[in-house]
Amino acid sequence: MEKRIPVVVINELSETGRILSALEKSGIHTAEITFRTACAAEAIRYACANFPDMEIGAGTVINAGQCEAALNAGARFIVSPGLSVEVAEICRGRGIPYYPGCVTPTEIMQALELGITTVKFFPAGVYGGLKALKALSGPFPQVKFIPTGGIDSSNLEEYLAFDKVAAVGGSFFVKDALAAAEAENA
Amino acid sequence: MEKRIPVVVINELSETGRILSALEKSGIHTAEITFRTACAAEAIRYACANFPDMEIGAGTVINAGQCEAALNAGARFIVSPGLSVEVAEICRGRGIPYYPGCVTPTEIMQALELGITTVKFFPAGVYGGLKALKALSGPFPQVKFIPTGGIDSSNLEEYLAFDKVAAVGGSFFVKDALAAAEAENA
Amino acid sequence: MEKRIPVVVINELSETGRILSALEKSGIHTAEITFRTACAAEAIRYACANFPDMEIGAGTVINAGQCEAALNAGARFIVSPGLSVEVAEICRGRGIPYYPGCVTPTEIMQALELGITTVKFFPAGVYGGLKALKALSGPFPQVKFIPTGGIDSSNLEEYLAFDKVAAVGGSFFVKDALAAAEAENA
Numbered sequence: 148m149e150k151r152i153p154v155v156v157i158n159e160l161s162e163t164g165r166i167l168s169a170l171e172k173s174g175i176h177t178a179e180i181t182f183r184t185a186c187a188a189e190a191i192r193y194a195c196a197n198f199p200d201m202e203i204g205a206g207t208v209i210n211a212g213q214c215e216a217a218l219n220a221g222a223r224f225i226v227s228p229g230l231s232v233e234v235a236e237i238c239r240g241r242g243i244p245y246y247p248g249c250v251t252p253t254e255i256m257q258a259l260e261l262g263i264t265t266v267k268f269f270p271a272g273v274y275g276g277l278k279a280l281k282a283l284s285g286p287f288p289q290v291k292f293i294p295t296g297g298i299d300s301s302n303l304e305e306y307l308a309f310d311k312v313a314a315v316g317g318s319f320f321v322k323d324a325l326a327a328a329e330a331e332n333a
Numbered sequence: 334m335e336k337r338i339p340v341v342v343i344n345e346l347s348e349t350g351r352i353l354s355a356l357e358k359s360g361i362h363t364a365e366i367t368f369r370t371a372c373a374a375e376a377i378r379y380a381c382a383n384f385p386d387m388e389i390g391a392g393t394v395i396n397a398g399q400c401e402a403a404l405n406a407g408a409r410f411i412v413s414p415g416l417s418v419e420v421a422e423i424c425r426g427r428g429i430p431y432y433p434g435c436v437t438p439t440e441i442m443q444a445l446e447l448g449i450t451t452v453k454f455f456p457a458g459v460y461g462g463l464k465a466l467k468a469l470s471g472p473f474p475q476v477k478f479i480p481t482g483g484i485d486s487s488n489l490e491e492y493l494a495f496d497k498v499a500a501v502g503g504s505f506f507v508k509d510a511l512a513a514a515e516a517e518n519a
Numbered sequence: 520m521e522k523r524i525p526v527v528v529i530n531e532l533s534e535t536g537r538i539l540s541a542l543e544k545s546g547i548h549t550a551e552i553t554f555r556t557a558c559a560a561e562a563i564r565y566a567c568a569n570f571p572d573m574e575i576g577a578g579t580v581i582n583a584g585q586c587e588a589a590l591n592a593g594a595r596f597i598v599s600p601g602l603s604v605e606v607a608e609i610c611r612g613r614g615i616p617y618y619p620g621c622v623t624p625t626e627i628m629q630a631l632e633l634g635i636t637t638v639k640f641f642p643a644g645v646y647g648g649l650k651a652l653k654a655l656s657g658p659f660p661q662v663k664f665i666p667t668g669g670i671d672s673s674n675l676e677e678y679l680a681f682d683k684v685a686a687v688g689g690s691f692f693v694k695d696a697l698a699a700a701e702a703e704n705a
Contacts, residue, residue: 181472183471183472183474207472209442209445209472210442210445210446227438227442228438228441228442228469228472228473229437229438229439229440229441229442229443230439230442231439231442231446247439248437248438248439249439250436250437250438250439250622251437251601251620251622251623251626252599252600252601252620252622252641253601253602253603253619253620253621253622253626254437254439254601255600255601256581256582256599256600256601256602256603257601259581259582260582260603269438269468269472270461270465270468270469270471272464272468273460273461273464273465273468274460274461274465274645274646275642275645275646278644278645279642279645279646282641282642282644282645282668282669283642285555285642285668286553286555286578286579286581286600286641287600288555296468296471297468367658369657369658369660392658393658395628395631395658396628396631396632413624413628414624414627414628414655414658414659415623415624415625415626415627415628415629416625416628417625417628417632433625434623434624434625435625436622436623436624436625437623440623440625455624455654455658456647456651456654456655456657458650458654459646459647459650459651459654460646460647460651482654482657483654
């Protein structure tokens with residue numbers, strides 16, 4: 148898994164190419180395209196067809212319907228803000244990695260029961276940040292985290308330095324990549 | 334929904350009239366009477382009979398039995414500190430609004446699966462306050478919150494200014510209304 | 520229940536006697552031996568046989584298999600970082616106290632539905648500490664807490680002074696007892 152997972156919100160399908168190109172140019176080869184917008188499935192399909200070297204996944208998947216739509220569009224991994232047992236089961240059946248958001252020990256135990264050992268931790272900045280991840284790693288040494296929310300380039304390295312952090316998620320990767328692309332074209 | 338939801342704890346049935354009158358005089362026409370005391374159902378019945386212009390609901394409903402008792406007494410909405418699937422199903426069957434407490438993304442997703450889009454956020458002051466609500470609104474733009482706990486007249490307006498806040502709950506509304514009524518009678 | 524519950528991590532079975540002796544000498548007669556290490560069940564069996572005056576329980580029990588192993592080894596109480604319904608049901612069937620970790624109101628309501636009124640609160644220091652326990656005690660006056668994580672001798676008394684705190688858990692009890700034993704032997 149790449150260490151940086153940009154959370155990509157596509158408002159217009161036509162933006163997809165520009166955003167993914169900027170990410171690729173900044174050395175990021177993963178994109179979590181979120182189901183917060185109506186064109187998410189279409190954007191995933193477009194991305195998979197046009198960016199074959201990128202790992203395209205779906206984010207903000209909150210129910211079985213969105214999960215099916217994401218997988219049919221070609222998503223290679225699924226991310227949820229919380230844990231959905233239904234989504235977990237669909238992903239397991241298809242052999243697709245699922246990263247559910249787990250904040251409490253109870254939620255982490257539910258993920259483990261479903262065979263999941265890498266979980267999203269969201270909103271990381273509000274729910275204790277790195278201090279929370281270190282505390283949770285005590286009873287759960289087998290779990291890896293993808294903290295998301297409240298992280299940016301100022302504290303990214305601090306998170307990545309903790310060996311239980313599988314990757315960091317965030318929309319700031321997109322913002323930074325677009326700013327870099329613009330600066331280059333200016 | 335009114336923007337201010339007073340959390341009313343009735344220790345003696347005979348206090349009900351005085352408390353609800355004070356709320357009405359302070360311009361609040363909603364009361365969440367909590368099942369923290371033995372006389373809760375009776376107090377709801379009394380309130381519904383004697384304060385027909387007020388929206389009387391039940392709070393701290395933590396199981397199906399309390400929910401049935403509250404609805405039989407006339408409660409027009411149900412609030413829980415957390416999410417109970419059983420209570421949600423009873424309320425849905427009777428067409429009564431249910432506001433369960435949801436703190437984590439997983440809990441919010443469970444509420445959405447049950448058809449609920451307005452959730453309580455408790456204890457708000459401890460679990461990140463307005464910063465948490467703003468972070469949670471990212472992946473859940475369809476959700477409205479009723480933050481409760483750690484809010485008082487000093488920060489009420491700040492919470493109400495955020496458009497995802499449907500209402501604010503708190504016992505401070507009762508305290509303030511009783512103090513105002515006493516000052517007037519002094 | 521004793522007010523101090525040491526969280527004991529046994530890396531080598533041969534350490535068990537030394538650690539439990541140190542605890543006993545420091546006046547602690549309870550030990551929560553955690554399933555974070557492979558020798559946990561053996562260590563529990565050894566402890567039950569050799570420290571008959573101590574209350575030996577199992578900690579970090581995250582699934583039914585570990586619970587069965589712990590009970591078969593003689594554990595007299597079970598602690599989990601979160602809430603497992605399966606573990607709760609095994610313990611209820613055997614009449615063994617189960618202290619699941621509950622952080623949110625929803626998780627506390629699930630515990631109450633399972634007949635559990637004493638819950639672990641972990642990681643306490645990160646998820647609001649004493650302030651959180653006080654807020655949660657409002658709607659849940661019937662619940663007692665075992666805060667664990669982020670507590671040490673500097674703030675132990677402050678936690679124990681709150682009447683809803685049944686006990687405090689922590690590995691610092693072990694560290695302190697071992698240091699005291701070493702000082703005595705020096």
